[in-house]
Amino acid sequence: MDTLTARIHKSFARQSMMATLGAEILHVAEGLVRITAPILPGARQQQGFGHAGLTFSIGDSAAGYAALTVLPPENEVVTAEIKINLLAPARGSRLIATGRVVKPGRRLCVVTAEVHAEEAGTQTLIAVLQGTMVPVPR
Template sequence: MNNKKKNELIKNFENSKLMKLFGGQISNFNEDYVEIEVSKKEFMMRPAGMFNGATIASLIDIASYASALTKSSSGYYATVELKINYLSPAVGDKLIAKANVIKRGKLLTVVRSDIFAAINEKENLVSTSLVTLMCLQNKSKEIQID
């Protein structure tokens, strides 16, 4: 991945209002792959002490979008399908999203995103998903920031 693409991905991520709210950080990325970490905050939690499903779904969507951006040369992406399997309660100090492009087409890109809850750096898989994104062409010359 070239430096221009890396900078574009980081700029896009830093301008995400949802990631600012979540306090999300990109912990690792390369071509077709992104890891995002989100530390526990009270508004993300269910009364029983686990992360709520809305937080997980939002993190999946953003990580999938970011992994698609790692190789995109033009345009931006819109989610057209998001299927989540919640596998176990998301109990932990933070969530880690690991998103990997598994098929990239001219119009549609399919991403697998796994979410792990971590306690003392021990990760437990709590959800897995398939996300289909559609590449939309940006008519302006500016970088699309979402």
């Protein structure tokens, strides 16, 4: 595991919310992080779909970790603002969030994330997020 990937995994392991959701990192590259989470019985809304809170949580984390990949090792990030557009119900067994850096910066990083639901091997885009991450000292 390279230094960048190890750094992201180490920070991710400290997020108890991601552990509660059963989320895992699938991929790390400069400016891009992919996170997956199962749609567990405790993360569903009243109609049986994955809850928007699950979608938002892994989208926010994927976008935040994408920002962290372009920052110096002495930084972490916090979300200053992020919005979500929910496009379709979260049907399936798991969600996959892909976070990307749109514009890196020392004070602000603009990020996006796409979240797909996977059902029987087919992925459907269910949400897009856009936001701003703020680098903070570790």
